[in-house]
Amino acid sequence: MKVGILKEIKSEENRVAMTPSGVEVMRANGHEVMVEKSAGVGSNFPDEAYVAAGAKIIDKPAEIYKNCEMVMHVKEPQPSEYDMVREGQIVFTYFHFAPDEPLTKAFIKNKSIAIAYETVEGAAGDLPLLTPMSEVAGRMSIQEAAKYLERFYGGRGLIMGGVTGVAPANVVVIGGGVVGTNAALMACGLGAKVSLLDMNLDRLRHLSEVMPKNCFPMMSTPTLLRELVLDADVVIGAVLVAGAKAPKLVTREMLKSMKDGAVIVDVAIDQGGCFETSKATTHKDPVYEIDGVIHYCVANMPGAVPMTSTMALTNATLPYAVQIANKGWKQAALDNHGVKTGINMVKGAVTFKGVADAFDLEY
Numbered sequence: 001m002k003v004g005i006l007k008e009i010k011s012e013e014n015r016v017a018m019t020p021s022g023v024e025v026m027r028a029n030g031h032e033v034m035v036e037k038s039a040g041v042g043s044n045f046p047d048e049a050y051v052a053a054g055a056k057i058i059d060k061p062a063e064i065y066k067n068c069e070m071v072m073h074v075k076e077p078q079p080s081e082y083d084m085v086r087e088g089q090i091v092f093t094y095f096h097f098a099p100d101e102p103l104t105k106a107f108i109k110n111k112s113i114a115i116a117y118e119t120v121e122g123a124a125g126d127l128p129l130l131t132p133m134s135e136v137a138g139r140m141s142i143q144e145a146a147k148y149l150e151r152f153y154g155g156r157g158l159i160m161g162g163v164t165g166v167a168p169a170n171v172v173v174i175g176g177g178v179v180g181t182n183a184a185l186m187a188c189g190l191g192a193k194v195s196l197l198d199m200n201l202d203r204l205r206h207l208s209e210v211m212p213k214n215c216f217p218m219m220s221t222p223t224l225l226r227e228l229v230l231d232a233d234v235v236i237g238a239v240l241v242a243g244a245k246a247p248k249l250v251t252r253e254m255l256k257s258m259k260d261g262a263v264i265v266d267v268a269i270d271q272g273g274c275f276e277t278s279k280a281t282t283h284k285d286p287v288y289e290i291d292g293v294i295h296y297c298v299a300n301m302p303g304a305v306p307m308t309s310t311m312a313l314t315n316a317t318l319p320y321a322v323q324i325a326n327k328g329w330k331q332a333a334l335d336n337h338g339v340k341t342g343i344n345m346v347k348g349a350v351t352f353k354g355v356a357d358a359f360d361l362e363y
């Protein structure tokens with residue numbers, strides 16, 4: 001199969017859909033790979049690395065859409081690309097159709113095979129192509145919190161782990177899923193005292209067994225949360241309620257009770273955020289302050305570390321991409337539950353219920 005790797009054109013997006021080592025694997029499986037000129041530069045992968053791995057560098061995206069049976073992106077194709085997509089062409093990327101009607105209509109019209117990273121399901125009902133980005137955001141949340149705790153960023157002037165004879169920072173992580181566990185692990189590694197809250201008892205039992213000694217997994221209740229935020233230096237928002245907006249767990253009243261110069265990082269901001277005072281920010285202007293508390297609410301945190309994010313994402317997407325290229329989308333979907341659940345559209349028909357429901361379409 002001819003496989004095309006397109007350059008990301010969405011703003012603030014520096015990831016790329018395949019690393020040179022992914023190209024090498026594709027080539028070893030007998031496929032041709034065309035990579036758009038400078039597609040990997042934002043992630044520190046120059047064109048020469050792709051050429052060395054056996055790819056052809058192509059100047060224009062139109063040429064890739066014209067020649068390839070499968071094209072890969074990171075973000076959803078942008079309006080300038082809608083008409084380049086061909087009938088029957090496989091497009092494998094993050095789509096997030098449900099909140100985007102123009103994109104959904106364009107992909108019904110172009111009759112392609114749209115396979116969405118975000119709906120590929122693992123054997124346990126997990127979402128393996130979202131997990132790596134949650135790992136990145138969770139780990140990054142503590143780096144950002146540590147930075148904004150510094151005095152010259154407006155923080156309390158604390159070091160996360162304290163030093164001999166000086167207590168460490170108090171970190172509260174709300175949500176013990178992928179983001180929360182990764183945040184807690186990083187904070188524990190720096191020596192902070194970490195309270196990790198979740199509502200799922202089985203999850204708490206597991207966390208109690210595997211987390212370091214300076215992490216205290218606890219049942220998330222409004223009373224406990226109210227008590228913990230009073231004394232917190234850092235609060236990380238990492239809850240997810242499937243298919244719903246994030247619940248506002250930290251109210252404005254609770255925020256007023258927090259210490260001056262404390263830092264909150266609301267990773268759940270892409271689902272509306274779990275602090276009443278959260279509003280989405282960007283990498284260019286990531287923080288604002290309310291009631292003396294620094295808010296960091298960047299909706300696309302992995303975008304700040306494209307090299308790590310690209311490698312983590314392509315580690316997860318490559319096995320699916322190789323199967324689709326080896327077998328074609330139909331046979332790959334029959335053999336692999338993940339590919340099947342990833343298919344959102346087939347030649348103009350919506351095949352994913354969540355997307356059909358979002359726009360009252362036939363499914």
Ligand code: NAD
Pocket residue numbers: 131133134137174175176177178179180197198199200203220238239240241246247249266267268269270271298299300301302
């Ligand atoms: P996850 O499903 O792995 O974990 C969510 C956890 O929240 C679950 O363990 C659940 O039991 C827990 N939870 C639900 N309600 C709770 C409550 N009231 N109190 C405490 N815990 C509660 O999800 P995840 O992958 O960790 O993602 C978390 C959030 O981070 C999502 O909104 C996701 O979209 C977001 N995210 C944002 C970025 C970013 O760049 N900002 C990147 C990746 C993920």
